[in-house]
Amino acid sequence: MRYPAQETAEKHDRIVEEASRLFRERGFENVTVGEVMKAAGLTHGAFYAHFKSKEDLQAAAVAYGQGISLGSVQRAYGKKGGEAAYAGSYLSPKHRDNPGDGCTMATLAQEISRSTPEAREALEKGLQDILSAMGGDRKDAIYRSAAMIGAVVLARAVQNKPFSDEILRSVHERLD
Helix, strand or coil: CCCCHHHHHHHHHHHHHHHHHHHHHHCCCCCCHHHHHHHCCCCHHHHHHCCCCHHHHHHHHHHHHHHHHHHHHHHHHCCCCHHHHHHHHHCCHHHHHCHHHCCHHHHHHHHHHCCCHHHHHHHHHHHHHHHHHHCCCHHHHHHHHHHHHHHHHHHHHCCCHHHHHHHHHHHHHHHC
């Protein structure tokens, strides 16, 4: 049975959205296609009507996640004081503690570096777009991005919560 194009597109978008969330929460290797499809409310068999492989889905999920981050940067940097507000939100315990709702680069960059060229391209394009949206000096935008991403990665990696909070706070203070 063929579905209307709009319904097919909506299903495709749900799959990508759920995959992006699950991959950010648990990584590429710890999420199965079946889990993604179940989260999207679809059967496992419907997957191949939308994607050739899990790797294709990974690239789409990375692009989706980067798009979400770009939207956050655009909204924040378009307001007076938005740069500081964005850094405060990014370098927060809430962001640290909710990787499925957070930045793709802070959760998956290391995995993506060993992934397919398509996933790497999606991350790179998203990063370029984010840097452009940050405006100002490109070197400063790269520095700020790298510092924030690195801080979240380290804050998630350590076990000691006060130390984790200190990492986030220290980087935030240096960026202000």
